[in-house]
Amino acid sequence: MNFIRKHAKLIFLFAAAIICGGLFFYLPVQENILALIPQNIKTEVELFQQSPLSKKLIVITEGQTLAQAAAAAQQVKEKLLESGYIKTLNLPEENIISLMLNALPERFSQQDNNLAQAKLSAENLSKQFDIYKQELFSFESMFAAQKIAADPFGLSQILFDKWAVLGKSTQTQYKDGFISDKSGTVLAALYDLKQDTSDLAFAKQIQTFFDNLRPKLPKCSRVFFMGGLRYTLENVSVIKKNLFIVSIAAFMLLGAIFLFFFRTKRALLIYLLPFIVIMPAAFITQIIFGGISGITLAFGSVVAGLSVDYAVYVYFALAAKNKDKQQALKQISKHLWLNFLTSALCFSALIFSSVEVFKQIAVFALTALSLALFAALKIFPQYFNCSKTQKQSDGIKIKNLPFKAAFTFLFILLAFGIWGIYGTVLSKGLDSLNSASAAFARDKQIAEKLFSSDKSALLFALGKTQDEALLNNEVLSQILPEPLAASTIFVSGKTKSENLSRWAEFWNKEQISSAKELLEEQAIKTGFNPAAFDGFFTWLNDTLESKNKANSADFSAFYNPLISLSNGSYAVINIVPDTEFYQRAAQDGKGIFISSNYLQKQLTANVKKEALLVVFLAVLFNFIAVLFMFKSLKKSLFCFLPVICGACLLFALLAFFRIEINLFGLIFLPLLVGLGIDYAIFQLMKYHSAGQNTQALYPQQALLAAGLSTLAGFGVLVLAGHNVLFIMGLCALLGIGGSIFAAVFILPAFLERYL
Amino acid sequence: MRYFVTFIFLFVFCCFAQAGDKTLQEYAAAINKVNTLKSTFKEEKHLSLLSQPIESEGFLLFDKKAQKLLWQYQNPFDNGFLIETDLIYRIKNGQKQQVQNAAGKIMAAQMLIWLTLDFDSLKQNYAITLKQNEIVFIPLKPHKVIKQITVYPDENNPQIIKQVKMLQPGGDFILWSFTGTQINPEIKKEVFE
Numbered sequence: 001m002n003f004i005r006k007h008a009k010l011i012f013l014f015a016a017a018i019i020c021g022g023l024f025f026y027l028p029v030q031e032n033i034l035a036l037i038p039q040n041i042k043t044e045v046e047l048f049q050q051s052p053l054s055k056k057l058i059v060i061t062e063g064q065t066l067a068q069a070a071a072a073a074q075q076v077k078e079k080l081l082e083s084g085y086i087k088t089l090n091l092p093e094e095n096i097i098s099l100m101l102n103a104l105p106e107r108f109s110q111q112d113n114n115l116a117q118a119k120l121s122a123e124n125l126s127k128q129f130d131i132y133k134q135e136l137f138s139f140e141s142m143f144a145a146q147k148i149a150a151d152p153f154g155l156s157q158i159l160f161d162k163w164a165v166l167g168k169s170t171q172t173q174y175k176d177g178f179i180s181d182k183s184g185t186v187l188a189a190l191y192d193l194k195q196d197t198s199d200l201a202f203a204k205q206i207q208t209f210f211d212n213l214r215p216k217l218p219k220c221s222r223v224f225f226m227g228g229l230r231y232t233l234e235n236v237s238v239i240k241k242n243l244f245i246v247s248i249a250a251f252m253l254l255g256a257i258f259l260f261f262f263r264t265k266r267a268l269l270i271y272l273l274p275f276i277v278i279m280p281a282a283f284i285t286q287i288i289f290g291g292i293s294g295i296t297l298a299f300g301s302v303v304a305g306l307s308v309d310y311a312v313y314v315y316f317a318l319a320a321k322n323k324d325k326q327q328a329l330k331q332i333s334k335h336l337w338l339n340f341l342t343s344a345l346c347f348s349a350l351i352f353s354s355v356e357v358f359k360q361i362a363v364f365a366l367t368a369l370s371l372a373l374f375a376a377l378k379i380f381p382q383y384f385n386c387s388k389t390q391k392q393s394d395g396i397k398i399k400n401l402p403f404k405a406a407f408t409f410l411f412i413l414l415a416f417g418i419w420g421i422y423g424t425v426l427s428k429g430l431d432s433l434n435s436a437s438a439a440f441a442r443d444k445q446i447a448e449k450l451f452s453s454d455k456s457a458l459l460f461a462l463g464k465t466q467d468e469a470l471l472n473n474e475v476l477s478q479i480l481p482e483p484l485a486a487s488t489i490f491v492s493g494k495t496k497s498e499n500l501s502r503w504a505e506f507w508n509k510e511q512i513s514s515a516k517e518l519l520e521e522q523a524i525k526t527g528f529n530p531a532a533f534d535g536f537f538t539w540l541n542d543t544l545e546s547k548n549k550a551n552s553a554d555f556s557a558f559y560n561p562l563i564s565l566s567n568g569s570y571a572v573i574n575i576v577p578d579t580e581f582y583q584r585a586a587q588d589g590k591g592i593f594i595s596s597n598y599l600q601k602q603l604t605a606n607v608k609k610e611a612l613l614v615v616f617l618a619v620l621f622n623f624i625a626v627l628f629m630f631k632s633l634k635k636s637l638f639c640f641l642p643v644i645c646g647a648c649l650l651f652a653l654l655a656f657f658r659i660e661i662n663l664f665g666l667i668f669l670p671l672l673v674g675l676g677i678d679y680a681i682f683q684l685m686k687y688h689s690a691g692q693n694t695q696a697l698y699p700q701q702a703l704l705a706a707g708l709s710t711l712a713g714f715g716v717l718v719l720a721g722h723n724v725l726f727i728m729g730l731c732a733l734l735g736i737g738g739s740i741f742a743a744v745f746i747l748p749a750f751l752e753r754y755l
Numbered sequence: 756m757r758y759f760v761t762f763i764f765l766f767v768f769c770c771f772a773q774a775g776d777k778t779l780q781e782y783a784a785a786i787n788k789v790n791t792l793k794s795t796f797k798e799e800k801h802l803s804l805l806s807q808p809i810e811s812e813g814f815l816l817f818d819k820k821a822q823k824l825l826w827q828y829q830n831p832f833d834n835g836f837l838i839e840t841d842l843i844y845r846i847k848n849g850q851k852q853q854v855q856n857a858a859g860k861i862m863a864a865q866m867l868i869w870l871t872l873d874f875d876s877l878k879q880n881y882a883i884t885l886k887q888n889e890i891v892f893i894p895l896k897p898h899k900v901i902k903q904i905t906v907y908p909d910e911n912n913p914q915i916i917k918q919v920k921m922l923q924p925g926g927d928f929i930l931w932s933f934t935g936t937q938i939n940p941e942i943k944k945e946v947f948e
Contacts, residue, residue, distance in 0.1 A: 071840075528804060532803055
């Protein structure tokens with residue numbers, strides 16, 4: 001009982017962390033790329049996500065010959081259908097002519113009117129019947145007979161041609177029913193999955209399916225799949241591979257730091273602090289945002305590093321010899337509050353970003369840091385309040401650099417850094433957020449040759465209702481040299497009504513009579529039975545008397561360009577050439593033009609803008625804070641010295657090694673500001689306390705232990721192969737490393753010289 | 756298309772079949788002894804679409820082991836088709852082009868059924884009646900193309916059939932008459948190329 005009473009606060013904190021951890025695992029972790037996108041290009045990205053390929057399972061088969069590739073592709077297709085993983089495409093094979101004929105009146109444009117008129121000429125009909133005769137002598141005659149009787153004038157071909165234009169707009173080649181490369185030895189097929197493509201368990205099932213299928217395929221053929229599922233598997237696989245190495249490395253480094261700086265059981269609490277603060281922070285973030293991104297959680301390691309710093313400073317302050325512990329705690333509290341203020345302001349700057357994940361990180365970090373500060377000042381002191389705690393590291397003495405040397409270092413870093421800022425390249429697109437094995441990169445290259453997104457773009461027509469979107473698509477189509485294929489097949493209510501009137505006008509009594517006469521004459525001439533075509537005229541009359549409404553064709557079952565957006569509106573997708581002409585036309589016609597290239601440019605520009613805003617606000621807030629605290633412009637400016645040095649080293653080395661920085665590297669920048677300022681504040685406090693009895697509160701090893709702990713926990717990510725983890729680790733290693741170096745070696749020389 | 760392929764394999768099966776008072780199992784046993792087949796045919800189409808029936812002629816080759824079937828028209832037009840395992844090719848002017856069939860899965864399954872004379876599977880789709888001089892297949896569910904298929908074996912040589920008649924729902928029918936049928940002749944691989 002006494003034990004519980006004595007450790008009540010700590011137990012309560014642990015219990016809260018465990019409860020929050022349990023609740024956290026109960027709530028979903030959401031991963032939506034839109035949460036990573038600046039607000040003003042969110043619509044474009046959301047639309048781009050609706051690209052016809054985005055939710056498909058792309059199966060690619062290779063063979064040494066077309067026959068091998070085709071046989072393998074066919075076999076895979078059959079097995080996939082058997083397995084039930086993909087949706088069956090129920091093409092109305094036997095009724096396809098009826099389907100097309102029934103669909104025609106509502107889509108009967110002026111151009112179709114002219115085509116139909118041509119088909120009703122004696123010359124065309126004669127040619128048509130020659131073809132019919134040949135078809136009746138072929139092995140497909142039993143189908144030809146039905147087709148000829150149902151559609152003697154070949155009117156259904158008008159709609160077949162519209163579908164052909166729609167297929168052609170994808171700029172892909174087809175061989176044996178599969179999308180093909182030029183040689184025909186690489187074939188691709190697109191399938192609709194029955195389940196969500198981002199589901200990891202389902203992705204594993206599909207992978208097992210392909211692993212089992214491979215040995216059964218024809219010799220010299222190979223099959224693989226692409227799409228969202230493959231990305232999911234690759235990312236998870238790469239993260240798993242690296243997790244072991246990274247964990248071992250972090251454990252060893254933290255162990256080394258512990259052995260070197262602490263060596264007491266009580267100091268172990270310092271490293272338990274991250275577990276106490278991260279779970280409640282994650283839970284609160286989940287509650288506020290209705291979910292939490294994996295990116296925010298990954299950022300937890302950064303916050304863990306920061307939270308450790310508070311405990312480290314308290315530990316060393318209380319470990320100081322010959323010091324009143326209460327007084328020491330009071331003194332260090334002021335320093336920690338200032339540290340907290342600077343870090344909190346950095347993360348607060350993220351709230352002003354339009355990227356949702358940035359906002360999540362802000363809430364997560366502010367919660368975690370508040371808890372860490374509370375634990376460091378209110379709970380841990382009773383455990384650190386022991387003068388025997390400080391051991392091995394007592395003797396660390398770091399000599400300050402002479403001013404000239406420090407100035408030279410600073411000058412070199414600044415020059416190198418400015419060069420680096422101009423030379424650093426920001427990764428374009430979202431590919432840099434994924435990671436891949438060599439096998440994946442090779443497969444991706446093969447897939448990209450088949451689906452070259454460089455040549456085509458997506459053109460969207462928006463509307464509050466489905467009909468409005470279809471109507472706007474027609475308006476957009478009218479200003480283009482060639483009509484948009486989707487607008488000719490998927491028509492608005494207004495156009496439908498106009499087309500039906502046109503159809504009725506076309507098939508006036510005179511036209512029907514003339515067509516009957518012509519058909520009878522041609523049938524008799526070529527050995528056909530004129531009575532066999534009575535069904536066509538019965539159908540025609542039904543269309544004119546609106547009796548075939550029930551048969552009105554709905555193509556959306558096998559292709560639907562109409563999508564619903566998250567804001568409740570609708571859009572029609574068109575695939576168009578990626579040219580400036582279509583881009584301008586989209587603006588004129590109030591459409592949205594998105595190509596891979598365009599989106600990449602927009603994304604890069606917007607992410608840069610967001611990063612600059614956040615960094616600017618972080619710097620501004622912190623500058624005001626330190627100015628308020630120190631009431632000295634000179635001291636306030638010195639606080640930024642480690643930040644500038646860290647940033648210079650980071651950008652210089654990124655540029656030198658030609659490493660492209662991605663979105664996550666930019667998220668790191670405000671953090672670098674916060675950490676760098678913390679180290680500077682420590683040195684300033686130490687400088688101020690020189691010759692006073694408070695100097696012992698700021699041993700150099702406290703700064704080193706805090707900085708190295710952050711580096712050990714965070715910088716080891718540089719060992720990871722995953723793009724996101726690697727860039728976070730690299731930025732930590734270079735940025736924080738540079739800040740620590742500047743805070744320990746350069747800043748003291750300047751403080752001595754100018755203060 | 757799939758009905759057509761169904762019919763083709765039905766025909767191939769029938770070529771192997773023996774008439775008389777035999778049971779279906781005995782037919783299945785007999786088919787195992789037939790590995791290759793050669794025959795010429797005359798095809799008569801009695802269609803309501805036409806004023807008069809039309810006729811065409813050609814030949815067929817079948818290799819059970821290679822799972823290949825060549826159906827070649829020679830008169831009045833030169834065309835046909837080739838089945839290689841589960842792939843179907845249209846042959847026109849000496850060129851072959853793969854036929855894409857949305858019901859590929861069904862076709863492949865049908866092929867296996869007919870080639871192996873899997874009566875258990877056939878009975879799921881057809882009512883099969885054996886009479887003295889004919890075998891009648893009637894689809895259990897209404898077909899748009901096939902109403903009934905009747906096979907007429909040769910009375911003198913039960914391994915050979917004389918005629919196959921496919922009746923369509925509208926009353927149209929196609930009649931194939933076979934002559935010069937050879938069972939297990941040597942067929943060179945090249946003829947299927």
